[in-house]
Amino acid sequence: MYHQKNMALAQIIQSNPILGCGEATERTEYFDMLMDYLRIAKWRNRWIKAESNLYRDMMYAKGESREKVLPEEKCLFLLADIAAITGYNPRMKDSVGGKKIQYLLRKKNKWGSEKDFKNYADAVWGRNKNAWEKVSLFRCSEGLRKYLNLIKINQDFLQVEPIKVMVTALMSAGKSTFINALVGSKICWSQNVACTSKIHVITGKAYDDCFVYEDDHILRLHASQDILFDDDERNKESKISVSSYFHSSLAGRRIEIYDSPGVNSSLNIEHRDITYNIIKKQVFDLYIYLMNATQLMTDNEVEYLKFIKDKIKKKKIIFVINKIDELDTEDESLEDIIKNVRKFVISIGFETPIIYAVSAEAALSGRVMSSRDISRQERRNLEFLLADLEAHKSDLESINYEVYDEDDVRIYSDLVKVSGILPIEKEIINTKRER
Known part of the structure; x- marks a missing residue:
């Protein structure tokens, strides 16, 4: 069961550069990778199911040519989307399934050091303030920077009591x-x-x-x-x-x-x-x-x-x-x-x-x-x-x-x-x- 707090989360997927890829195969392959990682973790709740359905609809829609995901940043976008699909839940990040996902993405990572990747995961998925300070200094594309900004806004918003x-x-x-x-x-x-x-x-x-x-x-x-x-x-x-x-x-x-x-x-x-x-x-x-x-x-x-x-x-x-x-x-x-x-x-x-x-x-x-x-x-x-x-x-x-x-x-x-x-x-x- 997901927490009522998740209803305050705004979507980030519409800002993912992968949606700008005119090639349908690249978008569907990206979505398939996301679902493969979620299946590895064996998570099943209504929020993840609803998010997965939304991502599927967005990824399978017709793309418009614009900025694309840089190959070296693909693992970072994947991890950011997994964090969003799980409601930025630190417990899921630190679970057995979450650790498996991070291990597999870290092995495929072509950007930064292992320490940088850990700080990235701690920020976008773990809501760690110290990690966010370090991530803010990273050099990355404008598309990823926009994604990170939306994630940070969402996480800060959740911390406020309504x-x-x-x-x-x-x-x-x-x-x-x-x-x-x-x-x-x-x-x-x-x-x-x-x-x-x-x-x-x-x-x-x-x-x-x-x-x-x-x-x-x-x-x-x-x-x-x-x-x-x-x-x-x-x-x-x-x-x-x-x-x-x-x-x-x-x-x-x-x-x-x-x-x-x-x-x-x-x-x-x-x-x-x-x-x-x-x-x-x-x-x-x-x-x-x-x-x-x-x-x-x-x-x-x-x-x-x-x-x-x-x-x-x-x-x-x-x-x-x-x-x-x-x-x-x-x-x-x-x-x-x-x-x-x-x-x-x-x-x-x-x-x-x-x-x-x-x-x-x-x-x-x-x-x-x-x-x-x-x-x-x-x-x-x-x-x-x-x-x-x-x-x-x-x-x-x-x-x-x-x-x-x-x-x-x-x-x-x-x-x-x-x-x-x-x-x-x-x-x-x-x-x-x-x-």
Whole structure:
């Protein structure tokens, strides 16, 4: 069984010069060598299997002529890829199988001395700081230097304890859209019904490798959106893990976001029990309670917030009023709504509540649209959404929101900046780990 930490690892394979070899035989021979070494070690776990599948797909894809692997560096790339496939696990390096691999590669090594090779192995596979200092002085190709840099970034990222954020809400609060907005891409299925009875753990990566992972019975390291939106009924565990680079101000941060099932589902009482149980464990640094701006302060909300207040003790919690773009600006003042919500949560026992208002839909739309050209109809829809938010601009300013008014910025940038998501992300970044 692999460790959950591995989900924070970004891929390095797309930067291997071997992929630039136009000759398919050279790429497949390289892959076959990798698999031969792994078979020698007789390692079998889900992470290695998933990595091997990804490497196979990458190696068998059509290559584009560019820089190639130098013959004298091939053993170094092989060892680096073996380290990556095993999650840079020092225990595997020092196991019987790991020692066999190093012995065989060292015999074939045509670069540097035996001592240099040992330092290289201790750095890329053993995470040894002293070895990294020596490896940084080695003379090598630009391609290998880039590979080493990505490995070092990954290893340093793993050493950081993640900020664990629990996002919870009643149904229809827009929780999935809110989490998607934090990530900056659509990785959670958004709909107004109870989607799943499982906890979703969304892990951020150190850099953008263009891959999204999902562990839902089967661990896939190149999950399509269809796979992400289709829960596997064969998964009998209570958790689904997803990993992506965050295309937001949380980019490159060591963060884990936990998405819990809605607690007021009449379809399945199991949803509430799973959420209640994970809240009782108090393993989070920050709790975000999401509220629907159009359905505030219901009896279900009172009951759930009393439970949260009793269980999280003095843990940090922020309240986020979502869907402010759906408010009727003629009849409803956002400032008044926030004042009423403040009184409401204080009456439950939260003495000095931190409250934000947001349009998760606007933030998500702005971030997703920024990665591609938009059609005339999409632009019109975004303009309507922006107009709805602009109606609340004075209220947002009165509660010290970061409202931006810049010239010559595209409409999606305006949406993100006026949506209210940025101060919430700042709260996450500034959260202190308390475990």
